[in-house]
Amino acid sequence: xxxxxxxxxxxxxxxxxxxxxxxxxxxxxxxxxxxxxxxxxxxxxxxxxxxxxxxxxxxxxxxxxxxxxxxxxxxxxxxxxxxxxxxxxxxxxxxxxxxxxxxxxxxxxxxxxxxxxxxxxxxxxxxxxxxxxxxxxxxxxxxxxxxxxxxxxxxxxxxxxxxxxxxxxxxxxxxxxxxxxxxxxxxxxxxxxxxxxxxxxxxxxxxxxxxxxxxxxxxxxxxxxxxxxxxxxxxxxxxxxxxxxxxxxxxxxxxxxxxxxxxxxxxxxxxxxxxxxxxxxxxxxxxxxxxxxxxxxxxxxxxxxxxxxxxxxxxxxxxxxxxxxxxxxxxxxxxxxxxxxxxxxxxxxxxxxxxxxxxxxxxxxxxxxxxxxxxxxxxxxxxxxxxxxxxxxxxxxxxxxxxxxxxxxxxxxxxxxx
Ligand SMILES: [Zn+2]
Numbered sequence: 001x002x003x004x005x006x007x008x009x010x011x012x013x014x015x016x017x018x019x020x021x022x023x024x025x026x027x028x029x030x031x032x033x034x035x036x037x038x039x040x041x042x043x044x045x046x047x048x049x050x051x052x053x054x055x056x057x058x059x060x061x062x063x064x065x066x067x068x069x070x071x072x073x074x075x076x077x078x079x080x081x082x083x084x085x086x087x088x089x090x091x092x093x094x095x096x097x098x099x100x101x102x103x104x105x106x107x108x109x110x111x112x113x114x115x116x117x118x119x120x121x122x123x124x125x126x127x128x129x130x131x132x133x134x135x136x137x138x139x140x141x142x143x144x145x146x147x148x149x150x151x152x153x154x155x156x157x158x159x160x161x162x163x164x165x166x167x168x169x170x171x172x173x174x175x176x177x178x179x180x181x182x183x184x185x186x187x188x189x190x191x192x193x194x195x196x197x198x199x200x201x202x203x204x205x206x207x208x209x210x211x212x213x214x215x216x217x218x219x220x221x222x223x224x225x226x227x228x229x230x231x232x233x234x235x236x237x238x239x240x241x242x243x244x245x246x247x248x249x250x251x252x253x254x255x256x257x258x259x260x261x262x263x264x265x266x267x268x269x270x271x272x273x274x275x276x277x278x279x280x281x282x283x284x285x286x287x288x289x290x291x292x293x294x295x296x297x298x299x300x301x302x303x304x305x306x307x308x309x310x311x312x313x314x315x316x317x318x319x320x321x322x323x324x325x326x327x328x329x330x331x332x333x334x335x336x337x338x339x340x341x342x343x344x345x346x347x348x349x350x351x352x353x354x355x356x357x358x359x360x361x362x363x364x365x366x367x368x369x370x371x372x373x374x375x376x377x378x379x380x381x382x383x384x385x386x387x388x389x390x391x392x393x394x395x396x397x398x399x400x401x402x403x404x405x406x407x408x409x410x411x412x413x414x415x416x417x418x
Contacts, residue, residue: 001156001182001382004416007409008045011387014189014328015061019160019387024130026050026073027148027160027185031064031093031105032328051075052129054136056162057145058085058226064093067110076118077127079136081144081259083118085226087111088255092248096303123176132158140165140175141362142227143262149179157181159376163189163388165361166368167198170234171227173264178372180379183417188369188389189326191398195365205358206239208322213291217318217353222306222333224299225249227362228324230256230269232295237272244287246279246305247297279305288312299325301332307344313353314342320354326361329390369395377402383417385409 003022010017015032055063055078063086066076078086090111097104121127123138123146131153136146141163148160159181168174195201212219221243223229229249236243253273260266276295279287284305287294297304301321313319327333332342340351364372373384383405386392392408399406409415 001417002154003152003156003158003183004414005183005185005385006048006414007385007387007411009411010061011409011411011413012390012392013411014326014388014390016065017056017062017388019185020048020050021132021150021158022130023048024051025132025150026053028056028062028162029053029065029069030059030061032061045069045072049073052077054078054129054134054148055082055086056148056160057139057142058082058089059142059163060089060093062162064089065105066090067106067114070106070110070113070117074113074117076114077121077129077134078118079122079144079146079262080120081256081262082146083115083120084255084259085144085252086118087115088252090114135179137179138173138176139163140167140172143172143256143259147175147178149181156183158183158185161186161372163187163362164364164372166364166371167195168264169198169231169362170238171231171264171269172362178375181376181381183383183385184373184376184381185385185387186369186372187363188386188392188395189363190361190365191369191386191389191391191395192366194367195359195361201358201360202235202239205235205322205360206241208320208356209236209241209293212318212320213293215318216291217316217320218288218291218309218313219293219320219322220306220309220313221293221295221322221324222299222301222304223249223295223297223324225252225297228299228360229253229295229297230272231360231362232324233272233276234269236293236295237268237275241293243276243293243295244279245273245276245295246284248304249295249297250278281305284308285312299323299333300327301336301342307332307342310342310351310353311344311349314349315352317352317354320356321351323355323357324360326363327357370398373399373402377404383407385415
């Protein structure tokens with residue numbers, strides 16, 4: 001083995017993932033959720049000029065800063081839908097910065113450069129990337145998400161899981177089987193936590209919405225625009241509820257449906273959207289006059305129409321916020337759960353409405369993370385780097401019990417592997 005790994009971000013934290021291989025290939029280049037992009041990248045490259053970037057998937061914490069380095073790094077690889085999502089998110093980042101009169105992390109020309117330079121790669125297609133042969137494996141996390149396998153000329157195989165899910169959801173099939181590798185760089189978001197069985201969770205979630213509606217309240221369901229909005233609408237459709245849907249998730253749906261090969265069942269997704277009513281901004285106040293369920297962005301309450309609804313309803317004890325995903329520390333969603341308040345602009349709102357959280361995660365739970373490690377060991381793997389989680393050091397100690405090297409790197413750490 002002979003390679004170097006430099007961990008730029010996403011170590012001991014969830015967000016701004018970025019790993020450099022041989023200072024030449026960048027795996028992801030993301031933004032930390034909840035942080036304003038109004039600052040220089042959290043990880044200056046210090047003069048390193050990677051020749052290519054492989055984007056594992058179209059979430060901001062993995063692709064959000066890619067246009068920022070178009071001046072030094074022209075070649076980008078991703079699945080077609082990831083390219084589309086990354087460019088969509090980049091335009092959104094730019095318009096948020098413009099509205100807030102902040103210095104944007106990149107400009108429209110950089111996004112143009114990105115779309116011009118991004119080469120699209122399908123699952124399992126082999127492509128040359130520096131001295132490596134690369135392949136992307138379906139990671140089952142959001143449409144088009146991948147785990148990246150790099151194989152050097154002398155046969156060293158590096159597998160970067162990205163965000164990965166080993167169970168089927170309504171929107172997606174589970175991840176493809178992880179290939180054999182020598183070095184594994186893996187996410188560890190849910191180490192120590194198993195997810196509830198999906199059907200059980202869906203029923204609890206739907207029952208809670210029904211109860212809110214029966215009491216005349218509004219059920220506000222904040223969702224990430226990419227993946228979660230679509231998954232939740234499929235669940236509500238399945239259980240015969242007719243939601244309103246508001247925010248960026250609608251636009252993302254219209255884009256996603258153009259890539260049916262990256263979905264488990266595009267017809268059912270289409271039906272789920274046909275079953276929902278899209279909200280026009282001037283109709284928002286109207287919805288709150290009667291009991292309803294409103295699926296809306298942003299998933300961590302850091303913007304989007306969700307804040308409009310919560311602002312109006314924060315004191316209403318018949319209404320409810322049903323969070324549907326991971327809440328990064330420091331976000332409004334995390335504050336709502338832990339301290340029962342959120343901040344909108346300069347106003348801190350105490351929440352009289354109920355706050356609940358449902359773990360519709362698109363990540364492996366504890367059992368699946370361990371299954372990935374066991375399979376890696378069984379296939380002769382040698383070193384694991386655990387990142388993208390709040391507790392990767394504990395995960396690394398668990399992995400070490402399997403008689404292989406396990407490391408929880410810190411941001412900025414560099415490793416020469418010989
Ligand atoms: Zn993700």
